[in-house]
Amino acid sequence: xxxxxxxxxLRYLCAVAxxxxxxxxxxxxxxxxxxxxxxxxxxxxxxGLPLVERGHKNVLLTPAGEKAVKRALDIxxxxxxxxxxxxGATEPLSSSIRxxxxxxxxxxxxxxxxxxxxxxxxxxxxxxxxxxxxxxVSLLAQGDLDILLLALPYPVEGAEVxxxxxxxxxxxxxxxxxFSGRRKLRPQDLEGQEFILxxxxxxxxxxxxxxxxxxxxxxxxxxxxxxxxxxVPMVANGIGITLLPKMALDAGITKNxxxxxxxxxxxxxxKREVGLVWRKExxxxxxxxxxxxxxxxxxxxxxxxx
Amino acid sequence: xxxxxxxxxLRYLCAVAxxxxxxxxxxxxxxxxxxxxxxxxxxxxxxGLPLVERGHKNVLLTPAGEKAVKRALDIxxxxxxxxxxxxGATEPLSSSIRxxxxxxxxxxxxxxxxxxxxxxxxxxxxxxxxxxxxxxVSLLAQGDLDILLLALPYPVEGAEVxxxxxxxxxxxxxxxxxFSGRRKLRPQDLEGQEFILxxxxxxxxxxxxxxxxxxxxxxxxxxxxxxxxxxVPMVANGIGITLLPKMALDAGITKNxxxxxxxxxxxxxxKREVGLVWRKExxxxxxxxxxxxxxxxxxxxxxxxx
DNA sequence: ACGAAGCGATCGGTTTTTTCGATGACTAGT
DNA sequence: ACTAGTCATCGAAAAAACCGATCGCTTCGT
Numbered sequence: 001x002x003x004x005x006x007x008x009x010l011r012y013l014c015a016v017a018x019x020x021x022x023x024x025x026x027x028x029x030x031x032x033x034x035x036x037x038x039x040x041x042x043x044x045x046x047x048g049l050p051l052v053e054r055g056h057k058n059v060l061l062t063p064a065g066e067k068a069v070k071r072a073l074d075i076x077x078x079x080x081x082x083x084x085x086x087x088g089a090t091e092p093l094s095s096s097i098r099x100x101x102x103x104x105x106x107x108x109x110x111x112x113x114x115x116x117x118x119x120x121x122x123x124x125x126x127x128x129x130x131x132x133x134x135x136x137v138s139l140l141a142q143g144d145l146d147i148l149l150l151a152l153p154y155p156v157e158g159a160e161v162x163x164x165x166x167x168x169x170x171x172x173x174x175x176x177x178x179f180s181g182r183r184k185l186r187p188q189d190l191e192g193q194e195f196i197l198x199x200x201x202x203x204x205x206x207x208x209x210x211x212x213x214x215x216x217x218x219x220x221x222x223x224x225x226x227x228x229x230x231x232v233p234m235v236a237n238g239i240g241i242t243l244l245p246k247m248a249l250d251a252g253i254t255k256n257x258x259x260x261x262x263x264x265x266x267x268x269x270x271k272r273e274v275g276l277v278w279r280k281e282x283x284x285x286x287x288x289x290x291x292x293x294x295x296x297x298x299x300x301x302x303x304x305x306x
Numbered sequence: 307x308x309x310x311x312x313x314x315x316l317r318y319l320c321a322v323a324x325x326x327x328x329x330x331x332x333x334x335x336x337x338x339x340x341x342x343x344x345x346x347x348x349x350x351x352x353x354g355l356p357l358v359e360r361g362h363k364n365v366l367l368t369p370a371g372e373k374a375v376k377r378a379l380d381i382x383x384x385x386x387x388x389x390x391x392x393x394g395a396t397e398p399l400s401s402s403i404r405x406x407x408x409x410x411x412x413x414x415x416x417x418x419x420x421x422x423x424x425x426x427x428x429x430x431x432x433x434x435x436x437x438x439x440x441x442x443v444s445l446l447a448q449g450d451l452d453i454l455l456l457a458l459p460y461p462v463e464g465a466e467v468x469x470x471x472x473x474x475x476x477x478x479x480x481x482x483x484x485f486s487g488r489r490k491l492r493p494q495d496l497e498g499q500e501f502i503l504x505x506x507x508x509x510x511x512x513x514x515x516x517x518x519x520x521x522x523x524x525x526x527x528x529x530x531x532x533x534x535x536x537x538v539p540m541v542a543n544g545i546g547i548t549l550l551p552k553m554a555l556d557a558g559i560t561k562n563x564x565x566x567x568x569x570x571x572x573x574x575x576x577k578r579e580v581g582l583v584w585r586k587e588x589x590x591x592x593x594x595x596x597x598x599x600x601x602x603x604x605x606x607x608x609x610x611x612x
Numbered sequence: 613a614c615g616a617a618g619c620g621a622t623c624g625g626t627t628t629t630t631t632c633g634a635t636g637a638c639t640a641g642t
Numbered sequence: 643a644c645t646a647g648t649c650a651t652c653g654a655a656a657a658a659a660c661c662g663a664t665c666g667c668t669t670c671g672t
Contacts, residue, residue: 004313004385004389005313005385005389006312006313007310007311007312007313008630022648022649022650023649031630031631031632032633033649033650034631034632034633034634034649034650034651034652035630035631035632037649037650037651038630038631038650038651039630041650046389047388047389047392048392048393048396049392049395049396049589053449053585053587053588053589054587054649054650055449055587055648056638056639056647056648056649057447057639057640057647057648058449060449062589062590063395063401063402064391064395064401067391067392067395067401068388068391068392071384071385071388071391072388074384075381075384075385075388078380078381078384079310079311079377079381082311082353082374082377082378082381083310083311083352083353085370085374085377086353086354086355086370086373087353087354089355089369089373090354095369095370095373096369142364143361143366158668279359279361281359281360281361283355283356283359283368284368314659327619328619328620328621329618329620337659337660337661338660339619339620339621340620340621340622340623340660340661340662340663341659341660341661343620343621343622344621344660345659360619360620360621361619362620362667362669363618363619363668363669365619365620464639
């Protein structure tokens with residue numbers, strides 16, 4: 001088995017084809033004539049046929065040489081293209097990011113952030129996958145997703161966690177009942193209430209329980225829902241109360257349910273956190289930090305909108 | 307300026323992309339893991355960005371890495387194609403040959419030979435240029451032609467000459483005049499005759515003069531013609547006599563001119579030679595010798611046809 | 613909790629390849 | 643014949659590629 005051609009050899013060949021002169025070709029490649037000569041010979045050896053016809057006055061290419069030069073030019077331009085593509089890829093947020101987000105964050109945080117991202121980085125392709133935290137974490141681990149938008153705390157097994165902001169809970173209750181007249185609540189005020197929470201698997205459920213220092217067994221659960229959007233009408237119908245992420249409230253989740261009132265908690269303890277998670281080894285931290293800025297900004301904007 | 311990628315590095319990258327495992331990729335490249343690892347690193351350095359995300363359990367490619375792999379595969383297949391093309395080109399008479407031939411040979415020798423060549427080597431592309439010997443020789447020297455079909459002797463300045471066969475001259479004279487009744491002629495029998503020859507520049511003219519040991523001044527020239535095909539009718543009209551290459555006679559040049567009779571010479575001295583000429587440095591001698599066989603064969607075939 | 617195993621990165625030393633400058637062989641032109 | 647110009651060749655030095663061993667880290671099994 002003869003050895004393979006070398007890119008260097010192909011460059012030599014192209015130079016010879018262009019200059020039709022070994023010495024000048026060598027100069028244009030910044031090597032000595034002997035080096036180039038040997039390179040051409042080796043290429044001919046590896047291809048098994050003569051490519052160049054060495055005359056005394058002029059150097060000519062054999063038909064095979066002509067074809068080889070065409071190929072070589074193709075190859076070299078492709079290599080060049082690869083380099084340029086790589087150079088272009090160093091520009092931030094210029095390729096695709098596969099983002100996983102949980103259902104209790106994605107609909108409230110992403111639409112606005114994505115719009116602004118698209119405006120500033122039109123070359124970015126964001127692929128969104130909405131799923132439960134557990135599934136997202138495993139998808140991230142096996143490389144099917146690049147980054148996750150999760151509610152924290154959540155166990156992420158040696159992945160990098162980047163805190164974005166706190167997301168306080170607010171109580172949503174049927175208008176005119178229970179806490180009417182109160183301006184703020186303490187967690188313990190909720191005791192004895194009928195709760196409507198998301199079904200098992202949603203981290204929001206656990207975060208709410210933890211934030212209120214409750215356990216599954218301590219609270220009476222009238223119903224379980226599959227999404228926040230379905231919980232709100234249930235509250236409006238007087239079936240029970242729930243805790244909503246403020247983020248969802250800000251995004252207008254109660255807009256079409258006038259029967260629902262909301263109350264904030266005192267202090268800042270009753271909350272979940274929102275953060276990004278990526279593989280520790282990921283080399284695109286720069287991209288992710290940039291992405292983080294666009295996800296953190298919305299709070300300011302929401303204040304304005306409120 | 308960072309160095310260029312290497313084909314080897316591209317192969318390493320593709321192997322990693324395929325195996326998603328450095329050790330196995332290294333094995334498939336028949337190198338050690340350290341070598342491959344270093345190669346990938348160098349490639350990343352030369353492209354200026356990470357291509358591979360090294361996890362503990364699985365190796366992943368960055369988006370830039372994915373693109374680079376696509377490019378790399380393209381490049382490698384193209385290199386492979388170049389090699390295969392080169393290998394295919396070693397097959398004889400498979401590419402193009404630019405053949406120069408003089409007007410006093412080409413129309414008589416080539417049509418039949420080309421037909422048989424086309425049948426046996428359909429991939430051969432023969433480009434024919436018909437011109438005077440002097441022009442052909444210079445075209446050959448500067449590489450615009452690959453091989454010449456000439457009448458010899460002719461000065462060819464350090465080119466390679468390959469004798470094909472002798473081409474005797476025959477006398478063509480108006481039927482019923484001069485040599486009627488003779489079976490053979492000696493050159494000196496032509497003295498005093500009115501000659502019709504080709505115009506200056508045709509080597510046939512000089513070959514005839516030499517063969518008969520005459521000079522321009524010794525013979526009376528009634529007319530000069532621009533082609534053999536036009537000489538024959540002139541002979542038929544009784545304007546004079548001429549010498550024709552037997553090759554032309556065999557090809558039927560007098561077929562439509564019943565007023566022309568022909569006579570051979572005694573011995574084998576009154577002739578020109580037909581040969582191929584190529585640049586001494588030409589690496590395609592194999593092809594040319596094969597071509598020669600097809601040009602030499604016709605004499606046998608002509609006997610059959612006569 | 614701890615040891616073993618798996619993986620990629622790194623290090624030193626050896627082998628191989630590349631490169632250069634000088635020289636050789638050959639031709640064309642003077 | 644001699645000179646200038648060209649590509650091929652040679653030997654030594656420089657560069658690189660490569661390997662085996664080892665390191666650091668993580669994971670898995672006990």
